[in-house]
Amino acid sequence: MPHVLAVAYGGGHINALLPVIERLRARPGWRVTVLALTTAAATGVARGIPVVGLRDLPVEDADSRRHGQRLVEGLAANPLVPEAESIAYLGCSYRDLVTAEGEAGAARRYAAEGRAAFLPRPTLVRAITHLHPDLVLSTSAPRAERAALEAAGSLGVPSVCVVDLFALSEEAWVGQVGFATRVCVPMPGVRDRLLTVGRRPEEVVVTGNPVFDRLGDPDLRLRAEALRQARGWSGRRVILWASQPESQDPQLPRRVEAALLATLAADPTRLLVIRPHPNDQYDLPPEGPQVAHSTRADDLAATLALAEVVVTMTSTVGLEAALLGRPVVTFDGSANTPFAPYSRMGISRGAATLDDLAPAVDDALAGRIPAPNLPPPGGATDAVLRVLDGLL
């Protein structure tokens, strides 16, 4: 009976693994243990998947509890994470930092780097030794997920790392020979980069990201057309602006938006649909003949599928649009552009300055932006499962 241990944090990390976990759980005779870290537990439970936390495993001791109690006191309570789990996660991670660096070194590093200093390998070695999985599945995230894959390698357990996006900051460990038996990446450009830094061709597989499989829904075009009709956008050339906050320059998204509004005069059929990031709170320009709003209540995939061009700075929405074959324009002046280099990866037409936005949008609307080389959405979960099966 194959036993797979999946390890993930919340957000995009657990979301990338959930479709694979659900399919594995549906296989008769397969056992899947999900070690859900921090907010991932709530995500898993919401999908009906039983999860375990570090507090459920024999990884804590008096030292870790002492460190955990101290560190949790400085944290704002998160309703999605039980305090006992925070104590276990922070305490074990800090104990392992002390093991690696000594008390003084650990204190120095934690003061300087916070949780980024954590790499709880000994804890994950204990967890894997206790659980005896046949395979470890995780993502390219730092800290405990990285530690899980390193620990699997130490213990001779085959492992699969699912890279959800570009793995730029993660290249330091994902690019290392021996880090995960197989690395699943969302696009060929990421594979090329990992091969350049030393991974072997047979170790890195372009699978796509399972979380984007929903974009392969055959009914998506119908949903998009229905949305277009419902919103009264028939005959309009939709420019979708997916905004997001820019902490170092909060007015930057507003300047991008103003530049996009200025492109509308060129053609009265153009319609700027503004979809603000949930954390980007501001007074949107009022809806009018050439401006509409899109909220989280709107079907995002359908909204992307109906757009003639999608504009963003670094939102993941840009990648989703590209997977749907929509032309993507990125404003590349964000502080986050180096971590989501859409234009450098050939996924978007990059606008280096605000003045470059109008010609880029014109080119997109005129069909002068070539489609990026991305695997069509819909087969990533199957592809990751094939990689797993190949190791068991």
Added chain:
Amino acid sequence: MKKRTLTMVEFEAAGDILLEFDDDGWRIQKPRNLGVKALAAARALVEKAEAIKYAPLPPPNHDRELTLEEKSVIAAKVLKLRLTRRSFRNDG
């Protein structure tokens, strides 16, 4: 004289278990060659090895991190391992 840096240490434990230790931590060598019992023993050794707390050096070296060589000697003693091989990098 050429300078060289220790990059990996190999240890042998009872039951033909081979472990290696480098700056990335401990690793079982050729785990597929081990039987179920030996693999479980090797994993238990790695668990113990990863959790070793190396005491700081006495002053005035107490701020210096232990070298791989120093850690290997301590680990071999604590875990009763036989040090079988060292790999070095030539630093020119």
